[in-house]
Amino acid sequence: MSTLVRTGISLDSELLARFDRAIAKKGYRSRSEAIRDLVREHSVASDVARDRIIVGTLTLVYDHHRPKLSERLIDAQHHYHGKVLAVTHVHLDHRNCLEVIIVKGRGTEVQRLADQLLSLRGVKHGKLVMTTTGKRLK
Ligand code: NI
Structure with missing residues (x-):
């Protein structure tokens, strides 16, 4: 202690x-x-x-009318299925969706997933916030 x-x-x-x-x-x-x-x-x-295990949230705002975008977002998340803990989706209006993806994994892997999703055409804005489980934070 x-x-x-x-x-x-x-x-x-x-x-x-x-x-x-x-x-x-x-x-x-x-x-x-x-x-x-x-x-x-x-x-x-x-x-x-140091590329330790981190937890994080990836926030995305995207246009779901963009052809194949929803499919691409889901495909990428399935590819990283071990890293994606939960997803919350809100339909902001007729066109725009907000998604918050809760992730856990090595920083570099989580960053790779975030980069892949954020760079898709039709993703308007987003941000990855990384934190830790708090065990080393007193
Ligand atoms: Ni939606």
Whole structure:
């Protein structure tokens, strides 16, 4: 079990003032929580860089009237079936669909799937957000 450790750091006063203003704007009530989040962000980025198992969401907005697009999206997801945990689909209007695909796998594999889907013609916008199971995030 880990314990809470207090630490002090030396920072340029203007840099610290800028940091304090930025975190206040975001709603942080303490510098410690903002720094903890930065460290967690670094930990997730490190897991992605080391190609560890990550979880993520891939959000897509696409035009389902585009010929064969729905079929191509489904084919690609079946190809990566071990990585796709769940899919939520919302019909935004007569033309546009929103899909959120929940994925799990090595960062490079998940990125490959995301690139394949995002580059299809008719996919208007999308983004992959990678995170971790949280085991290494205290
Ligand atoms: Ni739809």
